[in-house]
Amino acid sequence: DTGVSQNPRHKITKRGQNVTFRCDPISEHNRLYWYRQTLGQGPEFLTYFQNEAQLEKSRLLSDRFSAERPKGSFSTLEIQRTEQGDSAMYLCASSHGRAGQDTQYFGPGTRLTVL
Amino acid sequence: AQSVAQPEDQVNVAEGNPLTVKCTYSVSGNPYLFWYVQYPNRGLQFLLKYITGDNLVKGSYGFEAEFNKSQTSFHLKKPSALVSDSALYFCAVRAFSGYALNFGKGTSLLVTP
Numbered sequence: 001d002t003g004v005s006q007n008p009r010h011k012i013t014k015r016g017q018n019v020t021f022r023c024d025p026i027s028e029h030n031r032l033y034w035y036r037q038t039l040g041q042g043p044e045f046l047t048y049f050q051n052e053a054q055l056e057k058s059r060l061l062s063d064r065f066s067a068e069r070p071k072g073s074f075s076t077l078e079i080q081r082t083e084q085g086d087s088a089m090y091l092c093a094s095s096h097g098r099a100g101q102d103t104q105y106f107g108p109g110t111r112l113t114v115l
Numbered sequence: 116a117q118s119v120a121q122p123e124d125q126v127n128v129a130e131g132n133p134l135t136v137k138c139t140y141s142v143s144g145n146p147y148l149f150w151y152v153q154y155p156n157r158g159l160q161f162l163l164k165y166i167t168g169d170n171l172v173k174g175s176y177g178f179e180a181e182f183n184k185s186q187t188s189f190h191l192k193k194p195s196a197l198v199s200d201s202a203l204y205f206c207a208v209r210a211f212s213g214y215a216l217n218f219g220k221g222t223s224l225l226v227t228p
Contacts, residue, residue, distance in 0.1 A: 004158075033214070042119075042205050042218030043159070056214055091158055104216060106151070106158040 002026060004107035006092050012113045013082055020078045021110045025094030032075050033104060034067055035091040036060065043091055049075060050097065082114045117142040119206050121219035128196045128226055136191040136222045138206030147209040148189040149216065150180055152202045159205065165189060176200070196226045 005024045013019050025032050030051050035043035046065070048056040051072040061067075064082075069075040079086055089111050093104040118141045128134045140146055147166055151159040163174025170182045180191045189206060203223050207216040 006158075031214070033216075035216075040220065042207075042220050043216070045215035045217070048214045058215070093159075102147075103149070103161055103164060105161060108158040111156075 004092055004094050004105055006090075006107040006110050008110060009108060010111050010113075012115065014115050015082060015084060017082055018078065018080045019082060019112065020076055021090055021092075021112075023075045023077070023092030023094075023107060025074070025092070026105060029094035029096055029105075030072065031095045031097045031102070031104075032069055033093040033095075034075070034077050035093065035106075037089040037091055037109070038087075046077075079112075082112075084114050087112055087114045117146075117208050117210050117213070117217045119208050119217055119219035121204075121206055121222045123222050124220075125223045125225065128224070130198050130226050130228050131195050134193050134196045134200070134224065134226070136204050136206075136224060138189045138191065138219060139187050140189060140206070140208040141187065142208050142210050145211045147211065148180075148182060149207040149209070150174065150178070150189075150191050151205045151207065151218075153205065153221070154202050162191070162204075196224075198226050198228055200224060201226045 007022045032049045034046040037043040049069040064080045067077045089109045091109045093106045095102045095104045120139045149164045150162040165172045165182045173179045203221045205221045206219045
């Protein structure tokens, strides 16, 4: 399978705990994106990497959220001191970055439930 | 700022009939427009996109979309609906110079036998 993969698929945690999600993009894709989707809504952009550089962050990304892409391959999204409002589906996408080929392909998502 | 509106929460259509899922957008400059489909408990699957060129774009699974600049619309269409097309459909826009996709809230398509 050469698509975007995300782990874990589901995470249940207690309020106040830290959680970390991993995203493995399609190989050769140098752009990586994180989105958050809550029930009944479309995905909302969180942050974007080109290679290892984090180039754009949404205002939705509070200081409890941090994302990294250390070697320009996989990425992690960490949420510290989780709150019930963080419960959502976290989606990762990747794209090639070349003109005309910048379609974002999405992974299956990580569903976070904060109790 | 860029935004997308999907005016219908749900569209119901009988199998074999044509379907249309509506989308209007707002963006500064030339838009990149996308349609994605989401099945239950799964990520988004890319259907088609408009970048430039022909206003009628053909995509996966027999879907097509028509870009109308004057009406700022990008409606998704299919000539003959299948029960298996039942899913959640999202329209998204990206500014030419941007990276982030702005999604609509989605339209649930139900195709009945």
